[in-house]
Amino acid sequence: MKCSESHSNSDPQWFAIVVTPEDSSLSSDELDGLCAELVERGAAGTAVDRAPEITCYLEGTEAAVESFVLQAVALKCRVVSVSAVRQENWTAACPDVWEPIRAGGLEIVPVHSADDDRPATPGAIRIIPGLGFGTGHHSTTRMVLSALCAHVKTISEPRALRVYDLGTGSGILAIAAAKLLGVAVEGNDIDLGALENARDNIALNNVQHLVSVSNAPITAAKGPYDIILANVYGEVLMNLAPELTRLASPGATAILSGITEIVWDQVWHVYGAEYSWDLVSEQSDNGWMCAVIQAPDR
Numbered sequence: 001m002k003c004s005e006s007h008s009n010s011d012p013q014w015f016a017i018v019v020t021p022e023d024s025s026l027s028s029d030e031l032d033g034l035c036a037e038l039v040e041r042g043a044a045g046t047a048v049d050r051a052p053e054i055t056c057y058l059e060g061t062e063a064a065v066e067s068f069v070l071q072a073v074a075l076k077c078r079v080v081s082v083s084a085v086r087q088e089n090w091t092a093a094c095p096d097v098w099e100p101i102r103a104g105g106l107e108i109v110p111v112h113s114a115d116d117d118r119p120a121t122p123g124a125i126r127i128i129p130g131l132g133f134g135t136g137h138h139s140t141t142r143m144v145l146s147a148l149c150a151h152v153k154t155i156s157e158p159r160a161l162r163v164y165d166l167g168t169g170s171g172i173l174a175i176a177a178a179k180l181l182g183v184a185v186e187g188n189d190i191d192l193g194a195l196e197n198a199r200d201n202i203a204l205n206n207v208q209h210l211v212s213v214s215n216a217p218i219t220a221a222k223g224p225y226d227i228i229l230a231n232v233y234g235e236v237l238m239n240l241a242p243e244l245t246r247l248a249s250p251g252a253t254a255i256l257s258g259i260t261e262i263v264w265d266q267v268w269h270v271y272g273a274e275y276s277w278d279l280v281s282e283q284s285d286n287g288w289m290c291a292v293i294q295a296p297d298r
Contacts, residue, residue, distance in 0.1 A: 027262060051260045109124050139285040158182065164225040188221070228253070237256055
């Protein structure tokens, strides 16, 4: 994101402060913990678009920024840049978030509301951005969308398929699966705010008859699922490997992302060596990994 705006020194405003940990080998779980600490030290929110860089969003004066920078340094972070932004939240703050993108042949069009009439191609996915940047602009989301589109081309008879979307966020992946396959998709997220945003987006794209979302624990999911989408941290994927294996139908396809390159080997060891999944393909972008894997035939 490239946001910059000049203001007076004393008026409250929003700032984007990019920091990077001195230890570049932090796992994604440790990076998540650092983000939480930065929030405790004053950031209104954080985003990791290019690991291990963390963008922190802060409302206040330049004096508040100086204080926060000292806090970040105390947490053993280097400050890469500081820029000011005008809007009241970090999703709206950057014009990049509102730019339509293409991923895997899909057009993703961010809109401000259901009444937004921005032009889009037939079949485009319209998304109202939430605080999680679930608009397809993040590398992990784009890679999953591309991998999903490629996988769909290999399916000759999709009508009986079931899809599970772990960590659904804005619902973008669940919506894409429903539009591409015309089958039932179940989304899951522990963030109630994300689920509210997802439901708005599901209705906006007229797939509410196909897509349902909830915050039920993964242990309550029944399965079996033929396609599993999971764009969550690598450590979460390792911890949930037994459950995802349980939920997968024999030979099911899972598309995993949210994994930093640093922990990818560990994630793949769990799925490949411990649970006998096969690696179909992998790709990387901006320090993040996406892998298509196939469940064992049981």
